[in-house]
Amino acid sequence: MSDPRATALHVGIVLALAGAFFVLPEYHSGNLARIMVLAVYAMGYNILFGYTGLLSLGHALFFAAGMYGLALPIEHFGWAPIPAFAVGLVAALAVSAAIGALALRTVGVAFMIVTLMFAQAGFLLALYFGEWTGGDEGFAIPQALRSVAGIDLTQGDTRYASALLLFAVCLFLTARVVQTPFGRALVAIRENEERARMLGYDVTRLKLWAVVLSGTMAGAAGAAYALLFGYAGASFAAVHHSILPLLWVLLGGAGTTIGPLIGTGFMFYLIDFSSEITTAYMIVAGVALVLLVLFARTGIAGELRRIWRWLP
Amino acid sequence: MEFGPYLMLATLEGAVAAAVLALTAVGLSLVFGVMRVVNVAHGEFYMVGAVLAWVVATSVGGHPAVGFVAALLVAPVVAGGIAAAADYLVLKRLNYDPETTIVATIGILYIIQQVTLMSFGPEARPVEAPFDARLALPWVEHTEVGWQLYWPWGLSTTAYKLFVIGAAVVVLLGVWLVLARTRLGMVLRAAQLDPEMARAFGIDVDRVYALVFGIGAGLAALGAVLIVPIQQAHYLMGGDPLLLSFIVVIIGGLGSVAGTVVAAVLIGLSDGIISMFFSPTLAKIIATVLVACVLVFRPQGLFGTRAA
Numbered sequence A: 001m002s003d004p005r006a007t008a009l010h011v012g013i014v015l016a017l018a019g020a021f022f023v024l025p026e027y028h029s030g031n032l033a034r035i036m037v038l039a040v041y042a043m044g045y046n047i048l049f050g051y052t053g054l055l056s057l058g059h060a061l062f063f064a065a066g067m068y069g070l071a072l073p074i075e076h077f078g079w080a081p082i083p084a085f086a087v088g089l090v091a092a093l094a095v096s097a098a099i100g101a102l103a104l105r106t107v108g109v110a111f112m113i114v115t116l117m118f119a120q121a122g123f124l125l126a127l128y129f130g131e132w133t134g135g136d137e138g139f140a141i142p143q144a145l146r147s148v149a150g151i152d153l154t155q156g157d158t159r160y161a162s163a164l165l166l167f168a169v170c171l172f173l174t175a176r177v178v179q180t181p182f183g184r185a186l187v188a189i190r191e192n193e194e195r196a197r198m199l200g201y202d203v204t205r206l207k208l209w210a211v212v213l214s215g216t217m218a219g220a221a222g223a224a225y226a227l228l229f230g231y232a233g234a235s236f237a238a239v240h241h242s243i244l245p246l247l248w249v250l251l252g253g254a255g256t257t258i259g260p261l262i263g264t265g266f267m268f269y270l271i272d273f274s275s276e277i278t279t280a281y282m283i284v285a286g287v288a289l290v291l292l293v294l295f296a297r298t299g300i301a302g303e304l305r306r307i308w309r310w311l312p
Numbered sequence B: 001m002e003f004g005p006y007l008m009l010a011t012l013e014g015a016v017a018a019a020v021l022a023l024t025a026v027g028l029s030l031v032f033g034v035m036r037v038v039n040v041a042h043g044e045f046y047m048v049g050a051v052l053a054w055v056v057a058t059s060v061g062g063h064p065a066v067g068f069v070a071a072l073l074v075a076p077v078v079a080g081g082i083a084a085a086a087d088y089l090v091l092k093r094l095n096y097d098p099e100t101t102i103v104a105t106i107g108i109l110y111i112i113q114q115v116t117l118m119s120f121g122p123e124a125r126p127v128e129a130p131f132d133a134r135l136a137l138p139w140v141e142h143t144e145v146g147w148q149l150y151w152p153w154g155l156s157t158t159a160y161k162l163f164v165i166g167a168a169v170v171v172l173l174g175v176w177l178v179l180a181r182t183r184l185g186m187v188l189r190a191a192q193l194d195p196e197m198a199r200a201f202g203i204d205v206d207r208v209y210a211l212v213f214g215i216g217a218g219l220a221a222l223g224a225v226l227i228v229p230i231q232q233a234h235y236l237m238g239g240d241p242l243l244l245s246f247i248v249v250i251i252g253g254l255g256s257v258a259g260t261v262v263a264a265v266l267i268g269l270s271d272g273i274i275s276m277f278f279s280p281t282l283a284k285i286i287a288t289v290l291v292a293c294v295l296v297f298r299p300q301g302l303f304g305t306r307a308a
Helices: A005-023 A027-050 A060-078 A080-102 A109-128 A158-179 A181-193 A193-198 A204-227 A238-250 A259-277 A282-295 A299-307 B003-035 B042-060 B064-094 B100-121 B159-181 B183-193 B195-200 B205-227 B239-251 B259-276 B280-297
Strands: B134-136 B139-143 B146-150 B156-158
Touching: A005 A027, A005 A158, A005 A299, A027 A060, A027 A158, A027 A181, A027 A204, A027 A259, A060 A080, A060 A109, A060 A204, A060 A238, A060 B159, A080 A109, A080 A204, A080 B139, A080 B280, A109 B100, A109 B134, A109 B239, A109 B280, A158 A204, A158 A299, A181 A193, A181 A204, A181 A299, A193 A204, A193 B239, A238 A259, A238 A282, A238 A299, A238 B100, A259 A282, A259 B159, A282 B042, A282 B100, B003 B064, B003 B139, B003 B205, B003 B239, B003 B259, B042 B100, B042 B205, B042 B239, B064 B100, B064 B205, B134 B159, B156 B159, B159 B183, B159 B259, B183 B195, B183 B205, B205 B239, B205 B280, B239 B259, B259 B280
Parallel strands: none
Antiparallel strands: B134 B156, B139 B146
16 A cells, blocks of 8 residues: 555655746756656666666666657658657567566676676667667657647647656656555565565566566657657667666665656756866766765665655 | 788787787776676776876877886876775775675766866877887788798788787786786785685785776776877777677686686687678677677686686
């Protein structure tokens, strides 16, 4: 049973985000739309890292599968966004199932390296098929092709609303899933895999489901990003884009429902702010990673949970 | 040019790459073997070596060889010092927990890379080779009078490239001698086999770890100093050596230094040859996928015998 306070918190966050659109200036509401889509990516990552305890260094592959799954049919075959979005989801699901089946044969450090390598291979594939993907430069999706049922998704308000819709769906989905027996079993695996196995859980199958759910959510974020911001490029498949969700989740609080949003928003503005000062803005990410593992393993939401123990 | 001479040229280029790769990968392998730490920042120590080589070479002046020798001495020591400091300040405090240290070394990667971007800048900068003699290479040909040596037009290499190969062999032999024959090597192996027991025998394991992390980074930096007269120094140049070193260390068996050297020669040579005839990107894709599959299906590596 979910705590009513947790449900209230989630509904409150979605309402606050909806209200924020009317209060914030256009620049910040545009940023917030981006943050919400990236927070979906982080929430997907959090299912695997925060709840199941598996550290992947290759989630950019799933994000890119969703992104190209949507963008390539639109760009090259003139598909409508809805079926293209479905292709993106299916692509991310298929890729994450395949990578999960392979990578889950390894544990610990080897799992991290295997996911990293597969993602690197995916990134290089995107470069290799540069004629289709535009390689590093990527390609812009024309504005005319980015409307659903007559609603132009390139406008500030419709874009914000779509991002919020996706974010809300994934937030409630995550909050629900981690309350189900499946979600509880994932946490059991994180806490003590041997014991979970001894209690009769099919640990391998559960972990595979976690990878698929996590990867598909990352893919949904990728597809939405391409659709709402009209751009797909290989830089979203690169290694550093696999590391960003790890950073966001660590910062916001792994294994919490609201951590990914907090971490993504915080880091987004931190990088936005520092990129005005220096071109070497990724130093913020580096320093944050080191400080987090040294001093605040549980992240912001984890620290808050010490005060409010009910925090989901 | 005919196929034969072309292949020889490709092999030679591959051998240079293999020599530098062997140095870098042995550094990574040593760190993993002794400390059980996967150092994702390893490529950045390589990059630091190359950048320092440029800094030293330009500030020394005089004959290029003077600057080069100075760089050869200074760059590995400084890179090793940075690494030892990172070990002392960060990794030691994490108790070398495998997953947390990976996250920490990712952070260190960004810090080193971005600090270099701030100070050294985004340009690629060349370093002059200490000597630039060109050597024409002979090839055999079957004529009426039997097999004959001749010198095809354009088939040549630089003396410097041969020097790189020789220098790498010497350094690797030195590393092997230190590991196998000296007291220091014995201490390293003791810390690798059983840190607790080593500590009980009065070995300062923390210092050994800092030293090993420094030596690993120093080897990468040394490889970079050797390569920088051929390639230019750039703040993003650490990515490829990191990936290739990973590949080499995995194929060679995690933590086995001899396996690492064999794998480095194999990978360096085949990478050089394949990239010359096919697209380098395709070569990298195939290598990456194959290596990931090696890790999945044969985690002890192709040459290793025990599980990692």
